Amino acid sequence: MALTTKDIARLAGVSQSTVSRSLNNSPLISDETRGRVLRIAEELGFELNANARGLSTNRTNTIGVIYPDDYLDHDVSLYLGSLLTQLRKILEQWDLDLIVAFKENRKTGVDSIKRLVMRKKVDALIIVQSHTDERTLEFLKKTNIPCVLLHFYQSSKATEGIDQVYADHVAGGYLGCEHLIKLGHRRILCVSAEGEEEYEQRRCGYRAALERYGIAYDPALMLNGDRTFQSGYDLVMDHEALFDSVTAVFVHTDIMALGVMEALKARGRRIPEDIAVVGYDDVELSAYFQPHLTTVHQPREELAAVACQHLMELLSSKRTVRGEQIKIQPSLVVRQSCGAHLVSTMVHDTDL
Amino acid sequence: MALTTKDIARLAGVSQSTVSRSLNNSPLISDETRGRVLRIAEELGFELNANARGLSTNRTNTIGVIYPDDYLDHDVSLYLGSLLTQLRKILEQWDLDLIVAFKENRKTGVDSIKRLVMRKKVDALIIVQSHTDERTLEFLKKTNIPCVLLHFYQSSKATEGIDQVYADHVAGGYLGCEHLIKLGHRRILCVSAEGEEEYEQRRCGYRAALERYGIAYDPALMLNGDRTFQSGYDLVMDHEALFDSVTAVFVHTDIMALGVMEALKARGRRIPEDIAVVGYDDVELSAYFQPHLTTVHQPREELAAVACQHLMELLSSKRTVRGEQIKIQPSLVVRQSCGAHLVSTMVHDTDL
């Protein structure tokens, strides 16, 4: 069998509880005793049994992360992968392990959140999915487990009392569109997507920008893809005339934007000279394509940092109020595809 | 406090151990009793406490996956991400949770393998890293924890007795090069990478194919990149004459291959008419680039399946012999960049 505190105790000539206290930096131990115990434990490569520890303390030092199923689909996984990477980096600093699971086991159908929480496999939850059903939200509140809904924002009576950290997609939509307007574009095609709320918000921001600058919203300039590269590509090929009739496109995911760009290039249109393109997400991948994509940066670093910070405060009971909703602002990353580097003077608000 | 088996016992009017047995499908329980217990547990959404369970059984139902640090670097993460996805899918079927960690905590410097094993946070380990040091290997053998080294092959006295599942990179290198030879190419530039053993193996396969077909190996036709898209791109730009002097390039990662293709296109060379390109990995991403990349498929599905299968057998004690080394064969995926679809007749072995 493996080493236990009892073994260490015997070797150090002290009691088991003294070992426990030494290993947990209890102030109730003399430096000398602690030193002796630690040295012995160190020498033997001793580590406390996490199960026993968890059983006594009700703490596991692991965080559950719930990710949407479509994270496994390559095309939509890039931004989410990037977000997960951020979470990993931060939680590693706190020495917390990560269990990533999907809403439910696709084979057994078992609800992962309930399972992880009720079995006490995790101390807290970071939930990244577009929609969490009411039953689950009530469950989270009832159990009072530290938890934050990340990235996707959800609003209903059921989400009251649940912490949320999410990006302002309306602002992102506004930002991307406004940038194109300021570059002088008036007919701006919008390639959005269906399914998630966030795309509706981006469209909303797009419309708000148009309105702000006195441009009438034309429903004919609104297209929806399915978030894949291919759909971006196909959209261009299937709506040649439409794309020919505009001077700019605002695409609501980078992957689709890259598909749009490739299709436009294949059709002989120069970017940004003939048509400007702005994307959304700022995935690392876009660095591989020419011209470099101007895009709305999803603030994953800040999203992850704030969510984790929040979670740590809940875990340490430094924070007791629940239900805070923190909106993070995206930013615009100007590169080449919008043509901003070509125009000497930007159109300013006052000129419009 | 949360529900316990004792609570369920009280409600069902049976003893705590009867509850435990019912919940664990023990054959020692009458259908009637079990039914009653299960119904009550179900109604209350009861779940067994994983810590208590782990403490008694020494089983946690979670698997540790050790990933290399550079998994966080976007350019090299694509294939590894794809492999991890496969692992996730398979382990989900077994209802096992996954803790993914890096060799060591980059902040505290603590060795993850030792920590996870000694603390008994995981039942088994899947280790994906190019080099596992001798001390760790000895540790793994000493503790006798079910474990398999995945993807990266390592050979030394220390790895004896350690199970390994890996791809045959020599065969992959051979496959890619042979394909080009059969298409009639004689001067085949090889763009490989430094650092990992697997690239040396791919180079080895490349050379073996040349030899097999009576083509002298020319060291001038061997270049090394750093596995990034940019390095593929730069290599072309920095060695224009060299690339102009060959009719084919065999690039040892898809990402670099895409960089090479983009650079070649930028220089006005047609692929595959002027120059054929073959990659290695078969990452989903390459579907975004034209022409579609012919490449050596890393058999991640099989690697993951075999590794997990193996692990399950070790966990269930169905397998007792340790130290098996399973080599998985890669395959060639012929698409457009090699030009195979253009030639009516392949050159056959007998013609050479």
Next chain:
DNA sequence: CTGTTAGCGCGTTCAG
């Protein structure tokens, strides 16, 4: 088939 009892390894009173 079921109940009783004893740990699993640790944290934590409570005495001293």
Next chain:
DNA sequence: CTGAACGCGCTAACAG
């Protein structure tokens, strides 16, 4: 400051 004793919630003999 340290040790003895108990309990966390569950599994696993051991009786019956």
